[in-house]
Amino acid sequence: MVILAAVLMGVIGLAFSIFxxxxxxxxxxxxxxxxxxxxxxxPGVNCGGCGYPSCASYAEAxxxxxxxxxxxxxxxxxxxxxxxxxxxxxVSDELKEKLVAVVFCQGDSEASAFPGLYKGIPDCAAAAYSxxxxxxxxxxxxxxxxxxxxxxxxxxxxxATGIPYVDAEKxxxxxxxxxxxxxxxxxxxxxxxxxxxxxxxxxPGVIARKVCKKACIACTICVKAAAKDENPEAVTxxxxxxxxxxxxxxxxxxxxxxxxxxxxxxxxxxxNREKVIAALExxxxxxxxxxx
Amino acid sequence: MTYLIVLISAxxxxxxxxxxxxxxxxxxxxxxxxxxxxxxGIAVTFVMTITSIVTWLINHYIxxxxxxPFLEYVAYIVVIASLVQFVEMFIxxxxxxxxKTLGIFLPLITTNxxxxxxALIQAMREYAFIQSxxxxxGAGVGFTLAIVIMAGIREQLELxxxxxxxxxAAITLIxxxxxxLAFMGFSGLTSA
Numbered sequence: 001m002v003i004l005a006a007v008l009m010g011v012i013g014l015a016f017s018i019f020x021x022x023x024x025x026x027x028x029x030x031x032x033x034x035x036x037x038x039x040x041x042x043p044g045v046n047c048g049g050c051g052y053p054s055c056a057s058y059a060e061a062x063x064x065x066x067x068x069x070x071x072x073x074x075x076x077x078x079x080x081x082x083x084x085x086x087x088x089x090x091v092s093d094e095l096k097e098k099l100v101a102v103v104f105c106q107g108d109s110e111a112s113a114f115p116g117l118y119k120g121i122p123d124c125a126a127a128a129y130s131x132x133x134x135x136x137x138x139x140x141x142x143x144x145x146x147x148x149x150x151x152x153x154x155x156x157x158x159x160a161t162g163i164p165y166v167d168a169e170k171x172x173x174x175x176x177x178x179x180x181x182x183x184x185x186x187x188x189x190x191x192x193x194x195x196x197x198x199x200x201x202x203x204p205g206v207i208a209r210k211v212c213k214k215a216c217i218a219c220t221i222c223v224k225a226a227a228k229d230e231n232p233e234a235v236t237x238x239x240x241x242x243x244x245x246x247x248x249x250x251x252x253x254x255x256x257x258x259x260x261x262x263x264x265x266x267x268x269x270x271x272n273r274e275k276v277i278a279a280l281e282x283x284x285x286x287x288x289x290x291x292x
Numbered sequence: 293m294t295y296l297i298v299l300i301s302a303x304x305x306x307x308x309x310x311x312x313x314x315x316x317x318x319x320x321x322x323x324x325x326x327x328x329x330x331x332x333g334i335a336v337t338f339v340m341t342i343t344s345i346v347t348w349l350i351n352h353y354i355x356x357x358x359x360x361p362f363l364e365y366v367a368y369i370v371v372i373a374s375l376v377q378f379v380e381m382f383i384x385x386x387x388x389x390x391x392k393t394l395g396i397f398l399p400l401i402t403t404n405x406x407x408x409x410x411a412l413i414q415a416m417r418e419y420a421f422i423q424s425x426x427x428x429x430g431a432g433v434g435f436t437l438a439i440v441i442m443a444g445i446r447e448q449l450e451l452x453x454x455x456x457x458x459x460x461a462a463i464t465l466i467x468x469x470x471x472x473l474a475f476m477g478f479s480g481l482t483s484a
Contacts, residue, residue, distance in 0.1 A: 005363055008358065009366060009367065012354070012367055016371070020374055024381060027382055027384065027385040
């Protein structure tokens with residue numbers, strides 16, 4: 001009985017597989033070979049940094065000439081060249097400035113105390129609904145690490161004091177953490193630009209100072225320093241917050257020397273940044289040598 | 293007359309989605325736009341009808357004839373999986389646009405419990421051949437009806453001001469529940 005049952009199922013299965021094989025050859029669809037070719041050279045991490053949901057859909061868009069070949073932020077120039085090779089087009093050899101995620105808050109547990117204990121879902125977006133039980137500053141980092149969870153490259157982590165820091169070496173600027181932060185504290189900026197006002201608080205100075213030791217208190221010292229340097233566009237006031245111009249990135253570290261709360265500084269929230277900058281510089285020099 | 297009763301019963305009274313609650317996955321997943329809902333409904337109807345034909349034949353001429361009706365679950369799953377594969381190939385070749393709209397839900401028909409449910413129910417009720425074909429077709433039509441109604445409602449929902457906690461899946465499930473209540477009004481129309 002058991003053997004008969006097994007044989008029967010085997011026969012049924014075989015019959016259907018023969019049927020499927022014949023159907024498959026009859027209904028075979030020719031797939032654009034470029035799609036799989038492009039997909040092969042893509043990193044395959046499906047981070048969504050290019051704007052397409054997966055590497056496969058980006059590959060399809062490239063193969064049908066809907067998308068340019070150099071959108072992959074993870075692979076960068078190297079992948080762009082390979083994709084261009086598959087597609088048979090030329091890609092400019094210029095090095096794109098590497099972007100890196102920057103966390104615009106320094107209000108860690110030492111600088112900005114917690115008024116209460118949040119015991120809800122460990123997710124920043126959920127905590128952001130309950131304004132008062134998250135960190136004291138209502139503009140600052142909540143510190144539950146939604147950005148950490150969103151990172152497919154293990155490039156962002158929480159420090160011991162509860163502020164995310166970015167590993168510039170691993171960061172590919174895919175932008176997942178930017179979208180994950182409910183308070184919009186993470187932005188992508190060129191890796192060479194380190195001088196920012198690491199604060200997003202729009203509170204008036206008195207309140208800002210009360211809720212966080214490292215907040216921008218709108219004293220305008222950095223703005224004045226920039227004006228003195230005949231570069232008034234580099235730092236400007238946006239309400240109660242000094243903001244570094246991200247159109248031209250001309251702000252210098254010196255403008256923040258007198259910052260009373262040290263909110264204007266040269267990036268405390270990342271590691272390996274110098275290393276990457278040095279590596280890029282070396283690469284650039286190597287290229288220059290080749291061209292000259 | 294019995295065919296009519298079987299048909300109406302499958303479409304309205306014992307609607308698969310809204311009365312038996314099978315096939316909820318595509319019901320929620322593909323009911324955002326009426327066009328794709330209609331295509332999904334047609335694909336499911338097609339698969340259901342063919343499934344009921346083939347499973348009836350297998351059940352009667354192989355399983356029952358050889359005295360092994362206990363194999364029906366396994367056999368039906370093989371049948372359904374192969375048929376869905378076939379339908380997928382067929383649509384991919386002949387209607388690429390439809391293939392793209394249905395996307396992942398086409399292969400997911402394989403694991404759609406509604407299809408297996410058709411096969412098992414018609415065996416359980418011991419339908420005759422034409423009856424089970426009508427039943428499979430009717431179940432598919434019922435599914436199409438439910439998913440198209442749902443898509444129509446959801447297209448309206450897109451424009452309405454839904455409170456934030458209810459947006460998305462929540463309001464869809466609530467709507468499905470109310471729709472099921474409405475379909476309960478058909479009970480008693482037929483006895484089958």
